[in-house]
Amino acid sequence: MTPNSFKTRVLLQDLTHHERSKLLVVSINARSLINKINYLKSIMIITKPSVVLITETWCKPTILDDTINIDNYTLFRTDRQNTSGGGTIIYTRSDLKACRFNNEQLDDTGDSTWVSIAIGHQKYLLVGCIYRPPNVDSIYDKNLSTLFFLASQQPHVSKLIGGDFNLPNIDWISPHTSQRFSKLIEMIEFSGWIQQVQIPTRGNNTLDLLFTINFNPTSVNVSSEFHNSDHKVVISTFNYQPTNNLNPNGLKKYKYRRYTNETWKHIEALIRCIRWDSYLTTGNIDTAISVFYSNLISCLDCIAPYVERVSDINSARSHIPKCLRRKLRHLRLRYYKHHDITALYNVFKIVENLDSAQLKYLLNMETTALNSINPISSMIKLFKSRLDSKSNKPPTLFITKDGIDDDPASISEQFSSYFSSCCSTEPGATANPISMMTSKCLSTVEFTSTNIKRAIATLKKSNDNGPDGIPASLMKYSGKDLPFLCLKLFNLSMDKGHYPAIWKTSFITPRFKSGSRNVIENYRPINTTSVLSRIMEKVIHKQLSSFLLSENLINPSQHGFMEKRSCATCHLKFFDYITLGRDKGFSTIVLYFDFSKAFDCVPHNLLLSKLHSHGIRNPLLSWFKSFLTGRRQIVRISSSYSKPVNVSREVVQGSVVGPLLFLPFINDVCQQFVHGKIFLFADDLKVAYLFPPTTNENTITKIIQKEIDDLSEWTKIWHLPLNVHKSGYISTGRRWNLSLHLCEVQIKPLSVVQDLGLRYTDSINFSEHVAFQASKARKSTGFIRKNFLDLHSKILLYTKCVRPILDYGCLHYSNCRRLDLMKIERIQRTFTKSLLGDYSTQTYRQRCDKLKLEPLWLRRLKLNLTLMYRLISGATYASTSQPILYTSTHNLRNKENTITIQRCRTQLRQSFITVRYATL
Structure with a gap:
């Protein structure tokens, strides 16, 4: 079909013969949208429908949103993840207030997209687009009938579902159908x-359907077939009350500082010109803070004064140049006046030329990023900007107990109320006295210009103003004098044991966790704190962690938030213990516990008691008390801010020192386990038990249950609740059927564990991990290949964004099957072949050499040998059960670097990294 074919004329006439005040909904079966996107753009530019539902898009997650975006429309898409075909899209015109409606139950049907649209004051329409594949089984139809019921129960005033349902031979006027579809029709x-x-849409069957509740159409028309599709287009119109969803005047004024590359060139000279006499001579921390901020703000006012900007927030942002937008308006007017089909042809040509210009623009962006001062950072930033629309940004509509809320100010307040309600009551002191863990103490922190300079150097360049109005870039580019000025402020703060009040306010950004994106409870708070506070905390963090480690105050099983410790060291120590136990003939049982909102539920008075028992004394202890108490938080969503709310409990996760303070608080949880070996990463807890296979099951149950009860009692004392539904256990060697309970809820056995990003089964098999990482890497490589044009861009992004996915957990790949290792290697094989052409006669190793890539097997070998060296030299924290170095008393040459070769009974132990690589 060409833009000037007869069917196109019919479609255009049907789309334009309706009242402009009505809501125009168009349902299309596309059968591969990417090949027809320019045709669809041309049709929509001319006719401007309100809502377009598209089924069988055949889009994949690797297809960029920009490729199928249409100017003046908002795109909502759902793609099939692992198979081809299917896929649904909803386009809503930009003058409609619409957002994706996320619901776990509704989203269970893969080929469906759900959107909420405001159709009046506090009135919302739920729009669903569904594709039901032909020849599906009865289970699929049962789930589909459940979906219709669930959709009808949503809080929207009106509902509309459209799409291709492939339900043939049904008379919808008086539905008589076979037993096959009877239950589905009854539920609908x-x-x-x-x-x-009521009119057939494909042959003699009505397959493209439109279901409504409390939203009756004024007209329903079945037009001609869409471009190269055998389904006809369904066009329907509805009465609705337009909503002025934004500022009634269409204008919004706000002030901001305009930072450019030239902004920071003169900041050092400005700081030197300001008189700092009153600041340097005062001994009052409040006066020093006032003068310090007053001087810095005056510098910002000189180099980047506030600029008032007026934004027409009612107009949608267009990506088409102004001259072409004017020409498109003229062509659209020409068609409406004269029904000139050549107008559509000219629109089609303009859209095609825009695609060519877009490709040149994208290539130029890649070239600019590669030629920048920091090409890696620039390319990764470009990569993230081109990712699909799945982001952590909250939607504009939320479901609350009172219905649906779309007011940004109200939503910010509800987020603030929810975040502050998490364990909001400060409990009294514990009844149990806390014993001193050391006779030594840390009472203060030494600040020098050198360690302050190092802390500033670690800051990332950012022009975003913090809660105190100071961006990180100011601190980073202020020259040599600022560290000396900070030295005065930090010493005053520490000596007085006083954390300045201006630093106690944090911006909170909601970050999506899981579940429905329209439910406030499915978000967690991310704190943004003052940059000056973060600099001071970096210095404190280093000296506090050094003290805790040097005095052995942190349990060796803890691997979080400390130097030389990581997820990898926790995994290494854990699997060393498990494999050694299995090699000695023991059966193993591993319990996994999950603390519920651990960082948000830490009582400040109990935390301060723990810090005192770990040797922290005044004025540092007073500084920590001031740091924790009197804090306020403001939820920020786009340009809307909630009112400040006081926070009585919480270890601030957005701070530098906050997570480190959590370690002494949870440290004595290790004392609750006598028979079990504990492994901790911050609040992630697992406990391993070794038992002879002949041990009585009741005996094992009693031993483990006793320690679970002790853990439960500890959590009540320290007000750190466990999430019982996320706890579980695995058993290896012998499958134990244990009846274990946590808070009167039975702990379930697990077949597959997700442990700090590593997936494995109860037989310590990593095939699940390999399959997951390979799938994730495959999607990323596909995205890079399809959405980046320059060869060097693709290689750089592969090495920085894809290869780390394949490297994660590679120290355990020695225990993987050859088939799994080939699956990992196949990712790079396919990628190199796609870069050099599918018909390249070069071998895999030759392709890697040409592209300057190492084969993944060789890269793993080097990484694991490097880890062995770090273990031997003490450069990483991972004490193993067996000594790595040979300790013979014989006078052998180079005996200090001789590695012990362990004798193993099982293949599981033989494949462990310290055993296998000792024989290389």
């Missing part, structure tokens, strides 16, 4: 849905 009618399409 029971839920109150009315099917509005």
Whole structure:
């Protein structure tokens, strides 16, 4: 079909013969949208429908949103993840207030997209686009009938579902159908849905359907077939009350500082010109803070004064140049006046030329990033900007107990109320006295210009103003004098044991966790704190962690938030213990516990008691008390801010020193386990038990249950609740059927464990991990290949964004099957072949050499040998059960670097890294 074909003329006439005040909904079966996107753009530019539902898009996650975006429309898409075909899209015109409606139950049907649209004051329409594949089984239809029922129960005033359902031989006027579809039809009618399409849409069957509740159409028309599709287009119109979803005047004024590359060139000279006499001579911390901030703000006012900007927030942002937008308006007017089909042809040509210009623009962006001062950072930033629309940004509509809320100010307040309600009551002191863990103490922190300079150097360049109005870039580019000025402020703060009040306010950004994105409870708070506070905390963090480690105050099982410790060291120590136990003939049982909102529920008075028992004394202890108490938080969503709310409990996760303070608080949880070996990464807890296979099951249950009860009692004393539903256990060697309970809830056995990003089964098999990482890497490589044009860009992004995915957990790949290792290697094999052409006659090793890439097997070998060296030299923290170095008393040459070769009974132990690599 060409833009000037007869069917196109019919489609255009049907789309334009309706009242402009009505809501125009168009349902299309596309059968590969990417090949017809320019045709669809041309049709929509001319006719401007309100909502477009598209099924069988055949889009994959690797296809960029920009490729199928249409100017003046908002895109909502759902793609099939692992198979081809299917896929749904909803386009909503930008003058409609719409957002994706996320619901776990509704999203269970893979080929469906759900959107909420405001159709009046506090009135919302739920729009669903569904594709039901042909020849599906009865289970699929049962799930589909459940979906219709669930959709009818949503809090929206009106509902609309459209799409291709592939339900042939049904008379929807008086539904008589076979037993095959009877239950589905009954549930649709029971839920109150009315099917509005009565004319066949493909052959003699009505396959493209439109269901509504409390939203009756004024007209329903079946037009001609869409471009190269055998399904006809369904066009329907509805009465609705337009909503002025933004500022009634369409204008929003706000002030901001305009930072450029030239902004920071003169900041050092400005700081030197300001008189600092009153600041340097005062001994009052509040006066020093006032003068310090007053001087820095005056510098910012000189180099980047506030600029008032007026934004027309009612107009949608267009990516089409102004001259072409004017020409498109003229062509659209020409068609409406004269029904000139050549107008569509000219629009089609403009859209095609825009695609060519877009490709040149994208290539130029890649070239600019590669030629920048920091090409790696620039390319990664570009990579993230081109990712699909799945982001952590909250939607504009939220479901609350009072219904649906779309007011940004109200949503910010509800987020603030929810975050502050998490364990909001400060409990009294514990009844149990806390014993001193050391006779030594740390009472203060030494600040020098050198360690302050190092802390500033670690800051990332950012022009975003913090809660105190100071961006990180100011601190980073202020020259040599600022560290000396900070030295005065930090010493005053520490000597007085006083944390300045201006630093106690944090911006909170909601970050999505899981579940429905429209439910406030499915978000966690991310803190943004003052940059000056973070600099001071970096110095404190280093000296505090050094003290805790030098005095052995942190349990060796803890691997979080400390130097030389990481997820990798926790995994290494854990699997060393498990494999050694299995080699000695023991059966193993591993318990996994999950603390519920651990960092948000730490009582400050109990934490300060723990710090005192770990040797922290005044004025540092007073500084920590001031740091923790009197804090306020403000939830920030786009340009909306909530009112400040006081926080009585929480270890601030956005701070530098906050997570480190959590370690002494949870440290004595290790004392609750006598028989079990504990492994900790911050609040992630697992406990391993070794038992002879002949041990009585009741005996094992009693031993483990006793320690679980002790853990439960400890959590009550220290007000750190466990999430019982996320706890579980695995058993290896012998499958134990244990009846274990946590808080009167039975702990379930697990077949697959996700432990700090590593997936493995109860037989310590990593095939699940390999499959997951390979799938994730495959999607990323596909995205890079399809959305980046320059060869060097693709290689750089592969090495920085894809290869780390394949490297994660590679120290355990020696225990993987050859088939799994080939699956990992195949990712790079396919990628190198795609870069050099599928018909390249070069071998894999030759392709790697040409592209300057190492084969993944060689890279793993080097990484694991490096780890062995770090273990031997003490450069990493991972004490193993067996000594790595040979300790013979014989006078051998180079005996200090001789590695012990362990004798193993099992293949599981033989494959462990310290055993296997000792024989290389």
